Amino acid sequence: MLNLFLSTYFSHKETIHNFTWRFLQILGKQGITFFIFILCAKLLTPYDFGIYNYTLAIIYFLIIFGDFGISTATSKYVAEYNATDKNKLKLVLFNSLILTISLGAVVTLLTLLFGSYILDDKYIYIIYVLPMLFLAPISSLYDGIFRGLKRFKELAIISLSIGLLSIIFVYLLVENYGLIGALISQSLFYLFLVLSLFFVYGNLCFQIDRQLMRTVFNYSLIIGISSIAYYLYSRVDIIVLGHYGYVKEIGYYELINKGFELMFLPFALLAQVLAPNITTYFSKKEYSKVRTKFNFFTKLIIPLAILMAILFYFTFPQIIKLFFAEYYVEEMLIAIFILSFLIPTKIWGVFQTQSFIVATGFAKIITVTTLLGGILNVILDVTSIHLIGFTGVFWVTLMIHSFNIIFQTIYYKHKIGQI
Structure with a gap:
């Protein structure tokens, strides 16, 4: 049995190690979101808890358009260029950031212009999480780059550290400011995460490559449309429930x-x-x-x-x-x-x-x-x-x-x- 275990381990050593670090990274990033969720379920009234989830359902729908598959497409091309073209690899981050920030700006502007007409009294809650339109896609972009380069250990240490440090301010905000504190906590967490990833990764080559940008964006279109489609057949349920008063x-x-x-x-x-x-x-x-x-x-x-x-x-x-x-x-x-x-x-x-x-x-x-x-x-x-x-x-x-x-x-x- 021991020999079988050791044989399996050494045959899949890289996958096992990367999986372990990836698990720790998700524990830091998603764990803090889950921590906020549990706090809200315990501390908020069932109605406010519903509003909290309704607001997040809307902002994550908007984030789909701010990212539109760019982070996932970037991960694919980082892995590909890391194996075939090191020069292209250096240019991926900056050109993907241009795409992400541009899309985020458009979605933010449209939200500010038309959000109050569509969401009525729920619009005010969207304002508190609006920074996530930029921060969440950028964090996903860095996540994709680290994954593509198999830098799972660094990604895990950063995310877990930020997640653990965030527990303090998250608890204080939710405990003292309820629903509003919970929403602000989401934006603050992503802000700290993006700043940490930015300083650790470095390697930002300020050179525009239109061909690379088109390559990433063309593939991201497929993923972005797929993300919208996935939202429609899963997460849209929350918006439908909210629309009918549930x-x-x-x-x-x-x-x-x-x-x-x-x-x-x-x-x-x-x-x-x-x-x-x-x-x-x-x-x-x-x-x-x-x-x-x-x-x-x-x-x-x-x-x-x-x-x-x-x-x-x-x-x-x-x-x-x-x-x-x-x-x-x-x-x-x-x-x-x-x-x-x-x-x-x-x-x-x-x-x-x-x-x-x-x-x-x-x-x-x-x-x-x-x-x-x-x-x-x-x-x-x-x-x-x-x-x-x-x-x-x-x-x-x-x-x-x-x-x-x-x-x-x-x-x-x-x-x-x-x-």
Whole structure:
């Protein structure tokens, strides 16, 4: 057994180490966001907690347009140029920053001009998180560059340090200023993170390369449209609930969603660590290695995902009952039951998208299928809410996500099998 363990470790040493550092990095970045979430759930009223999540749902939708896939595309080209063209590698950050800041400025201007007309009394809350339109995409851009260069250790140390230091001011702001403090905390955290990444990375070569900019932007368009599509078939549920007055129910929805995020996290981290290697294989035309890895991880991930689904179904309701008794209601239990059936395909979908489909340049698959699913989701969400109320969005999610992920897997396997 020991020999088998050591053999497996040394065969996958780089992946295991990078995965460990990536986990610590996400713990710092996402952990502080989760910490704010838990504080809000405990300290705010259910209505204010709903407003908090509604505001974040809107700002993250706007951030999609501020980033528009540039950070993900940058990660791909950093990994590619690191293997094939060191001169191009030096120019990626500055040219990607130009794209990100330009898009952020446009989205900010449009929000300031039309936000109050669209959001009415909720507009004031958006102002407190508006800096995130620049800070979140820039932090994601640096994240993509560090990942592309496999500098997972440095990224982990920075994110974890900032996350731990932020706990103090986050707690004080939420405790003393409630909802407003929670929203300000989000912007402050991203500010400190971006400044730290900027000073540690350095290497900012101030040279405009229009061809490189077009290359990154053209691929980011596919990812950006895919991000919008993904939002429509997942996160738009919160906006729909808010539109129909289900503000408290948004809190129920987000508690379940956070449970899902924690469960998906290890698989997403593994995918992000694996992605640069898959990109390298593909750019060197070592297609057989891509197919072998895909088949191996299919057999590994899906059984694990089934076990995670069983664990989630039996433990998550007890966690809600113990720590968030106000949210332990019949609708919550029904939603947990429905979405437990989605977990295996959802985990596999999260993994294959980041580690294989996007990493090998087939992001268009995600764009087309998710866009169609997103449009259907909006239509069916509205219909189901009218018919059966709050829980209708979960039945819609189960149906659309399952079909979408299964189709993506079959189609992608067919495409790489032809190369």
